[in-house]
Amino acid sequence: MRAAEATSAGRVYGGRSAGEREADRRARLLAAAHDIVGTQGYAALTVERLCARANVSSRSFYQLYDGKEAAFADLYDELLVRSGAKVVASLAATEGEPLAERVPAALLAYLVPLFDDLRAARIVFVEVVGLSTRIESTRLRNREKLIELIVAEGEAAVVRGEAADRDWRFAALSLIGSATAVALDWMLRTERPAVTLLERQLGELAVTLLTATPRTRP
């Protein structure tokens, strides 16, 4: 949703090209939006506050984005891309290992970065929900990708004779939903138990849901 990036006639300014300066403004805006939404919620995100914190003029802002929702969508996309890459990387790194290793590892690869940046977690788990039709659809599309990854893992495990067949989509949904709820609860506590404990519990939960989930098929 970002506006045209091709500022064809760019001049060097401050020792940096037009593209570099624009990328820098964008990075500053995303960082500022990340901080504002992650700590005060989307409702607190106004163009004025955003630009003030990012040291970007509102004029420059509207050259980059159509409005504040477009900026937030860009931020959200960035977060999704980042976490999606972690999952894919984790799955690639555990190639050949059993389901009960691969999926918990991928789940934690997805979640652990959020444990380290509670603002990001708030954005991804809370603020993004029900924001707008557009953002909601990218959220659901992304979740569908996660589901597909898990389903593929499950079906491959069945072929290898490593797991009984079941409604893998149901299992994936359960896993995502429960992991989200547990992680969010952990983050909202004032007295947070050790991350390592949480990680172990989440790993065990994943195994349970993938191997003991109902066999009822649609």
Place this chain on the structure above:
Amino acid sequence: MRAAEATSAGRVYGGRSAGEREADRRARLLAAAHDIVGTQGYAALTVERLCARANVSSRSFYQLYDGKEAAFADLYDELLVRSGAKVVASLAATEGEPLAERVPAALLAYLVPLFDDLRAARIVFVEVVGLSTRIESTRLRNREKLIELIVAEGEAAVVRGEAADRDWRFAALSLIGSATAVALDWMLRTERPAVTLLERQLGELAVTLLTATPRTRP
């Protein structure tokens, strides 16, 4: 958050007392809000639209509520009270039965009414998330009550020697999170499988999470 209900000097009008008329306005407003938020989202809820659909003047509206958020909070409270009552009633009705009967029944008592009114489901599961600090806190407080109910069931089952001890809070969170995700997914589909199948799967899921959930304790 509703304004003072005690319209001390009330006169009969249209054959109804002041309290009755006010209650009627409130009911119309809640029904209208339910419909608007449930179909178009909270962002589409404006006082003007709300009053138009409810056939209530904005003046009367502000006599009842401080603003649109207060009205929505009232609606949300009503939905929570209704579903909470279903859960409590279900638990009372299955008194003495084993954990694996009581909890699935309670879970479905909570969810099934939402299957029959997708607008309510959208409100409770989507629109309410991250709306405001105030509403978020009532949401979390309500969820905490649900968790406590499940934890109490689990501990009682342990005492009866019916289940192994475990981190019941973790189990409750997993159950709520996964059931929510599964139910929401079902509702968003265009081609929805039969409710009965969903109910069976959810019941089995509850049993799984309560009996096979990780034993790791905090």
Place this chain on the structure above:
DNA sequence: GCCATCTGAAAAGGTGCCTTGTCCGATCGG
């Protein structure tokens, strides 16, 4: 029947925010 009260419709004022436009110092090519 008369006056007070009630009620929804409509209008009017206020506010916050979005968005665009202007300004001015800073920087660069020549």
Place this chain on the structure above:
DNA sequence: CCGATCGGACAAGGCACCTTTTCAGATGGC
């Protein structure tokens, strides 16, 4: 150096919505 470009600061217009006030018709007590 000089004109041109750049980019943040600032201001102004506009819009949507919130909130209060006013109005006119309906109703009921007396």
